[in-house]
Amino acid sequence: MEVNEQIAIDHGLKKDEYKKICDLLKRSPNLTELGIFSAMWNEHCSYKSSRLHLKKLPTKGKKVIQGPGENAGVIDIEDGDAIVFKIESHNHPSFIEPYQGAATGVGGIMRDVFTMGARPIANLNSIHFGSPQHKKTKNLLRGVVHGIGGYGNCMGVPTIAGQTSFDSSYNGNILVNAMTLGLVKKNKIFYSKAAGLNKPVIYVGSKTGRDGIHGASMASASFDEKIEEKKPTVQVGDPFTEKLLLEACLELMAGDSIIAIQDMGAAGLTSSSIEMASKGNLGIEINLDKVPCRETKMTPYEIMLSESQERMLIVLENGKEDLAKKIFDKWNLDFAIIGKTTNTKKIELFFDNKQVANIPVKTLVEDSPMYNRKWKKTKLPKKNKIKKDIYKKLNIKDVLKKVLSNQNICSKEWIWRQYDHTVMGDTIQKPGGDSGVVRVHGTDKAVAASVDSSAVYCWAHPLTGGKQVVAESWRNLISVGATPIAITNCLNFGSPENENNMGEFVECVQGIGEASKYLNFPVVSGNVSFYNQTKEVGIKPTPSIGGVGLIKDYKKMVTMDFKKIDNLVLVIGKTEGHIDQSLFARAILDEKNGPPPEVNLFNEKNNGESLLNLINKDYIQSAHDISLGGLITAISKMCIQGNKGIKLKKANNFVNELEYLFCEDQGRYIIEIKPEDLKEVTNLLDKNSVHYDELGIITDKEMIINQKTKLTIDELKSYYTNWLTNYMSA
Amino acid sequence: MKSSVITFPGSNCDRDMDVALKKFGFKNSMVWHNDNELPKSDLVVLPGGFSYGDYLRCGSMAAKSKIMQSVINFAKSGGLVMGICNGFQILVETGLVPGVLLRNKYLEFICKNVFVKLDNKENTYFKNLDKKVLEFHIAHNEGNYFCTKDQLKEIEDNNQIAIYYCNNEGKVEDQFNPNGSLKNIAGIFNKEKNVLGMMPHPERMIDQSLSGEDGSIFFKNLINNIK
Numbered sequence: 001m002e003v004n005e006q007i008a009i010d011h012g013l014k015k016d017e018y019k020k021i022c023d024l025l026k027r028s029p030n031l032t033e034l035g036i037f038s039a040m041w042n043e044h045c046s047y048k049s050s051r052l053h054l055k056k057l058p059t060k061g062k063k064v065i066q067g068p069g070e071n072a073g074v075i076d077i078e079d080g081d082a083i084v085f086k087i088e089s090h091n092h093p094s095f096i097e098p099y100q101g102a103a104t105g106v107g108g109i110m111r112d113v114f115t116m117g118a119r120p121i122a123n124l125n126s127i128h129f130g131s132p133q134h135k136k137t138k139n140l141l142r143g144v145v146h147g148i149g150g151y152g153n154c155m156g157v158p159t160i161a162g163q164t165s166f167d168s169s170y171n172g173n174i175l176v177n178a179m180t181l182g183l184v185k186k187n188k189i190f191y192s193k194a195a196g197l198n199k200p201v202i203y204v205g206s207k208t209g210r211d212g213i214h215g216a217s218m219a220s221a222s223f224d225e226k227i228e229e230k231k232p233t234v235q236v237g238d239p240f241t242e243k244l245l246l247e248a249c250l251e252l253m254a255g256d257s258i259i260a261i262q263d264m265g266a267a268g269l270t271s272s273s274i275e276m277a278s279k280g281n282l283g284i285e286i287n288l289d290k291v292p293c294r295e296t297k298m299t300p301y302e303i304m305l306s307e308s309q310e311r312m313l314i315v316l317e318n319g320k321e322d323l324a325k326k327i328f329d330k331w332n333l334d335f336a337i338i339g340k341t342t343n344t345k346k347i348e349l350f351f352d353n354k355q356v357a358n359i360p361v362k363t364l365v366e367d368s369p370m371y372n373r374k375w376k377k378t379k380l381p382k383k384n385k386i387k388k389d390i391y392k393k394l395n396i397k398d399v400l401k402k403v404l405s406n407q408n409i410c411s412k413e414w415i416w417r418q419y420d421h422t423v424m425g426d427t428i429q430k431p432g433g434d435s436g437v438v439r440v441h442g443t444d445k446a447v448a449a450s451v452d453s454s455a456v457y458c459w460a461h462p463l464t465g466g467k468q469v470v471a472e473s474w475r476n477l478i479s480v481g482a483t484p485i486a487i488t489n490c491l492n493f494g495s496p497e498n499e500n501n502m503g504e505f506v507e508c509v510q511g512i513g514e515a516s517k518y519l520n521f522p523v524v525s526g527n528v529s530f531y532n533q534t535k536e537v538g539i540k541p542t543p544s545i546g547g548v549g550l551i552k553d554y555k556k557m558v559t560m561d562f563k564k565i566d567n568l569v570l571v572i573g574k575t576e577g578h579i580d581q582s583l584f585a586r587a588i589l590d591e592k593n594g595p596p597p598e599v600n601l602f603n604e605k606n607n608g609e610s611l612l613n614l615i616n617k618d619y620i621q622s623a624h625d626i627s628l629g630g631l632i633t634a635i636s637k638m639c640i641q642g643n644k645g646i647k648l649k650k651a652n653n654f655v656n657e658l659e660y661l662f663c664e665d666q667g668r669y670i671i672e673i674k675p676e677d678l679k680e681v682t683n684l685l686d687k688n689s690v691h692y693d694e695l696g697i698i699t700d701k702e703m704i705i706n707q708k709t710k711l712t713i714d715e716l717k718s719y720y721t722n723w724l725t726n727y728m729s730a
Numbered sequence: 731m732k733s734s735v736i737t738f739p740g741s742n743c744d745r746d747m748d749v750a751l752k753k754f755g756f757k758n759s760m761v762w763h764n765d766n767e768l769p770k771s772d773l774v775v776l777p778g779g780f781s782y783g784d785y786l787r788c789g790s791m792a793a794k795s796k797i798m799q800s801v802i803n804f805a806k807s808g809g810l811v812m813g814i815c816n817g818f819q820i821l822v823e824t825g826l827v828p829g830v831l832l833r834n835k836y837l838e839f840i841c842k843n844v845f846v847k848l849d850n851k852e853n854t855y856f857k858n859l860d861k862k863v864l865e866f867h868i869a870h871n872e873g874n875y876f877c878t879k880d881q882l883k884e885i886e887d888n889n890q891i892a893i894y895y896c897n898n899e900g901k902v903e904d905q906f907n908p909n910g911s912l913k914n915i916a917g918i919f920n921k922e923k924n925v926l927g928m929m930p931h932p933e934r935m936i937d938q939s940l941s942g943e944d945g946s947i948f949f950k951n952l953i954n955n956i957k
Contacts, residue, residue, distance in 0.1 A: 146838075149839050150839075153780075153839055153869070153871075154740070154742075154780040154783065155742065156742025156743065156779060238783070240740050240780060240782065240783025240784075241783075243739075243740055243742065243780070244739055244740070331739065417840060417842055418838050418839045418841070419841060420839070420841050421841055422867055422869060422934045422941060423742060423743060423746065423869065423934075424745070424746060425746040425749060425933065425940060555939070
């Protein structure tokens with residue numbers, strides 16, 4: 001088939017991009033070459049709209065071993081140990097086919113982590129669905145949860161934390177972001193940079209089939225009515241093969257046979273081979289007849305663009321072929337020597353004794369398009385003037401009931417009890433807390449991880465929203481007693497070709513950058529997902545932040561459940577009554593305008609570090625950060641988990657009582673301390689100029705908000721625990 | 731005391747079981763599914779996981795793997811064989827214990843703590859245990875025990891039911907049945923009580939910082955009984 005401009009456009013390339021390809025090659029590409037260009041130059045692989053802005057993120061730090069640019073980021077957790085971690089989106093495929101889309105998202109991110117030599121020790125996920133009333137929501141939720149569980153459970157990696165939200169902006173584009181943490185010895189990390197000439201290039205894992213062809217291109221476009229036709233672009237996962245691949249790779253990695261290794265993820269054999277060659281400044285020659293195929297008569301085009309799962313590409317040391325083959329034979333996996341490294345700096349493909357592609361690697365990587373897209377700044381919205389007489393009609397108990405049973409606050413146990421969160425025997429904080437925590441096997445250390453996003457704040461003011469998500473991640477780690485180390489980000493946005501969506505992206509990234517720089521909480525890995533858009537309607541901007549921190553002595557870990565009657569409860573940080581964009585404003589007052597709460601990075605850092613200091617001095621019995629739903633929601637969760645009540649003091653505060661209870665001012669934590677420690681604790685807080693208020697005292701079984709408002713713990717539980725189960729069984 | 735844990739392709743609780751057995755004093759060996767011979771053992775454990783991806787039917791392919799002939803011979807000569815979760819599914823596929831394990835009643839994977847009531851202490855696994863109710867942990871998709879009426883009668887006549895799902899007080903009622911198992915059955919023996927298959931994972935309950943410590947009680951008692 002003769003390639004022309006129309007065929008290039010059908011591959012998702014723009015006219016001028018096609019012209020650039022012809023100029024770079026000094027000829028027209030053939031169909032296989034065009035396919036390769038379209039795979040490498042699409043948004044998903046080339047980051048062409050985002051690169052310019054991502055460069056500005058802080059990526060370095062004392063604990064950073066590897067920042068963005070590899071399969072995943074790597075941080076130092078001392079004693080020669082390191083954590084490899086990354087978050088990645090699988091949004092588009094999950095909407096088309098929720099089970100397989102979500103499952104292969106989990107499979108893909110685990111591969112990114114064990115490609116680097118790390119054994120996965122924890123999975124997390126951030127999943128976002130349309131309005132509960134939307135006809136597709138229930139099935140999508142069920143399919144995604146089954147898919148995540150189906151893959152992660154089979155792999156034997158615990159799913160320790162996550163986040164779920166519902167918002168009508170996801171009606172036509174759900175989000176599925178999967179994150180994995182792996183453990184590796186610092187001196188046994190593997191990279192994707194090829195080195196040396198005439199080194200064998202090895203294909204291992206599953207056979208190549210016709211599934212997922214053009215998956216990455218599909219994920220680089222908006223949806224329209226023809227979405228059903230895209231089903232064949234969704235990959236099909238096989239967690240059993242991935243488990244074998246994991247064990248086989250780790251077995252081979254124990255020795256010194258591997259020069260470079262790269263998993264075949266988006267754009268399959270194309271991107272893996274090109275990435276290894278590009279990083280090594282080498283060429284690569286592949287004989288496509290040698291690629292193990294699942295189906296007959298696959299063409300070079302199909303072999304290069306297939307996104308069949310559970311495959312890896314390895315550049316091996318000469319002479320190690322037999323040793324490696326023996327390991328993959330033991331695990332019943334395909335093993336094929338398909339090519340070699342060369343000095344041509346080209347990717348050369350052969351099939352049926354003919355050369356079928358010959359492209360300089362540089363043209364696919366460095367010469368790929370980069371756009372400085374137009375973008376629009378979002379002004380900080382004006383504060384709402386909420387008339388106080390609206391409050392008079394509201395009863396605290398009714399409001400609390402509605403807030404606790406709101407879909408974005410209520411217990412997500414229906415989801416996480418379907419994930420194996422205890423396998424590997426090191427999960428010391430299971431889902432439902434501020435962060436999931438796993439021990440570093442056989443040591444006193446533990447690693448905490450959390451995943452967060454606040455699309456509503458980002459939508460109202462992207463710059464503030466971007467900062468807020470990073471701050472919330474930081475708080476969630478501190479609340480369990482972990483020292484925050486670094487983050488990974490998954491940036492889910494609408495079309496970059498729309499200047500409003502692009503503006504949301506640019507300013508969220510700016511906010512993330514500012515906060516992570518200030519908090520010394522660098523970005524070590526991530527991914528961008530644009531075109532979460534159906535026709536002209538994009539999602540609310542949803543950057544997901546995955547934070548990782550270290551607890552040096554796991555016995556010092558903190559949980560949120562109230563521990564003991566008569567202990568005192570304090571709030572760290574100032575409560576000022578910011579109601580705009582709070583769950584209370586949106587769900588109770590039906591007020592969608594106004595700015596999100598301000599993020600004061602000085603206070604975040606100061607409050608967080610002071611709390612961490614108190615935790616390390618063993619003063620803190622329980623802790624929980626205040627986020628969605630405000631102070632009383634946070635306290636309710638601590639009562640429910642601890643099966644204890646609280647008697648609140650009258651607030652020594654000028655703000656309205658409802659605003660006081662439900663506002664979402666940032667930088668706050670609830671803490672429980674022993675009465676005898678009050679003086680030392682408040683002295684320490686005073687010394688660091690940290691604002692705090694005494695809230696009340698822990699009681700047996702009742703939450704007493706004021707003389708008129710009392711709730712039993714059973715009432716709180718029934719509001720909080722039932723919504724999702726009822727929704728899913730209705 | 732020597733133990734062996736079999737690793738099948740897709741096993742994923744083999745390491746956890748190894749850790750638990752060693753913690754309570756067993757000298758444990760990991761045995762590959764493709765080996766012919768079992769090392770000399772006082773206890774053989776078939777661990778949890780997804781052997782052969784649970785394809786065809788949970789446990790069915792593992793039941794036919796090379797090492798299993800040796801495990802079956804060991805069991806038939808009176809050796810202690812314990813199958814946990816997927817290991818239980820493998821045991822029913824070999825016919826060493828009666829019945830089958832269907833998909834959970836609500837068609838969902840369940841991961842949570844459960845209480846189990848011990849029914850029968852006339853065996854090496856539970857003899858001398860003070861407690862009647864243990865808190866264990868389950869994590870499975872196919873743990874819904876089922877057998878024919880005739881089989882049930884035989885099982886009951888022979889006291890082959892090892893543990894039932896119950897509440898913390900030992901009440902065996904439908905509301906405490908997490909997966910729809912017949913009669914709340916969580917684990918059963920063979921006739922001779924040397925083979926035990928159960929869905930709960932005692933190896934995930936061996937540490938105060940984890941889900942609980944009743945697994946420690948189980949393993950400590952087990953090694954003492956074997957000595």
